[in-house]
Amino acid sequence: MPESIIEVQDLHKTYREGLLGRKQVNALRGVSLSVPRGSVFGLLGPNGAGKTTLIKVLLGLVRRSSGRGTMLDRPLGDRNGRKKVGYLPEHHRFPRHLTGNSAMIYYGGLSGMSRREVLAKRPELLERVGLAKWGNTPVHKYSKGMQQRLGIAQALLHNPDLLILDEPTDGVDPVGRADVRRLLKQLQEEGKTIFLNSHQLQEIELVCDQAAILAKGRVQRHGTIEEITQHPHARIEFTLRGSIDEMQYALTEEETEPWEVEFEDVARVVVSAEDQATINRCLDRLRAKQIDIIEMKRMRTSLEDAFLHIVSEETVE
Ligand SMILES: Nc1ncnc2c1ncn2[C@@H]1O[C@H](COP(=O)(O)OP(=O)(O)OP(=O)(O)O)[C@@H](O)[C@H]1O
Incomplete structure (x- = not known):
């Protein structure tokens, strides 16, 4: 088992609202x-x-109602555990009057760094995020992608081991997203751990090794992207040549998706197979009918399909 940088167990958070806190929202269950x-x-x-809410509990910005955990080998909520964390909040906005350079000094100061320390690190960090030439430009002239990259640069100032990024590519165009992805991969290669909250499923699929799907305050699925996208039934796409009638006859007992006839003797069909025995049976029947198997490939579910399936499965309370 790889070592964990964050480990939480049975975390609950109930917000209380209204007069005397009568209205409760169970955000984490x-x-x-x-x-x-x-x-x-x-x-x-x-x-x-x-x-x-989960991110805020990890960072100690919101107090958990119950549960336990560790972050960077310290109990949850421990101030020393947070020192090695870089954080990019959701919808963050830099004050309009700051430039890239002055923003780095301002935010470095917030995490206890001296001006001299920030000045020593700033050129390299701005270079890394592709903003070296933009240090003197006011941030209100930055594109959304540039602002997010500056946000990541400020989160890296104190050389954290763990980066927590809340929607880092929100509102960023595809080119900007590819830049952010490249940067995250580089940071991972340097040994940093990145915890990413994102709505962009494709983004997660491209950049993450592992993921958790949260719905209604509970983890519905947790694992590598491969594990999450594994379909409970294998789906095999066959491209076949021969008599279309004979093909359909050979696969009558199988669960198939609509047939696509490409030419008069070539067709493509997706078969849902519960196990290898089902696949073997299909192959035997097709061969017995003298159908050529031109291609056979196992289909993968996209993370988006898996996500929609998991979220629609979750029970409504
Ligand atoms: N300060 C708060 N007081 C009361 N309820 C809150 C508070 N913050 C969040 N909630 C509620 O807790 C639940 C979880 O909210 P949270 O913001 O953690 O979800 P989220 O997954 O981050 O959503 P989104 O993707 O929309 O940002 C929601 O029902 C929300 O309305």
Whole structure:
């Protein structure tokens, strides 16, 4: 088992609202998960699932109602555990009057760094995020992608081991997203762990090694992207040549998706197979009917399909 940088067990958070706190919102209802050190970990979930609450509990910005955990080998909420964390909040806005350079000094100061320390690190960090030439430009002239990259640069100032990024590519165009992805991969290669909250499922699929899907305050699925996208039944796409009638006859007992006839004697069909024995049976019947198997490939579910399936499965309370 790889070492965990974040480990939480049975985390609950209930917000209380209204007069005397009578109205309760159960934002986290027993969240358990572990984030391997050195991974890029994606936290996914529909609106209101509890993602930001989980991040805030990890950072000690919101007090948990119950549960336990560790972050960077310290108990949850421990101030020393937070010193090695870089954080990019959701919808963050830099004050308009700051430039890239002055923003780095301002935010470095907030995490206790002296001006001299920031000045020593700033050129390299701005270079890394592709903003070396933009240091003197006011941030209100930056594109959304540039602002997010500056946000990541400020989160890296104190050389954290763990980066927690809440929607880092929100509102960023595809080119900007590819830049952010490249940067995250580089940071991972340097040994940093990245915990990413994102709505962009494709983004998570491209950049993350592991993910957790949160819905209604509970972890619905947790594992590598491969594990999450594994379909319970294998789906095999066959491209076949021969008599279309004979093909259909050979596969009458199987669960197939609509046939696509490409030419008069070539067709493509997807067969759902519960196990290898089902696949073998299909092959035997097709061969017995003298059908040529031109191609056979196992289909993967996209993370988006898996996400929609998991979220629609979850029970409504
Ligand atoms: N300070 C608060 N007081 C009361 N309820 C809150 C508070 N913060 C969040 N909630 C509620 O807790 C639940 C989880 O909210 P949270 O913001 O953690 O979800 P999320 O998954 O981050 O959603 P989104 O993707 O929309 O940002 C929601 O029902 C939300 O309305």
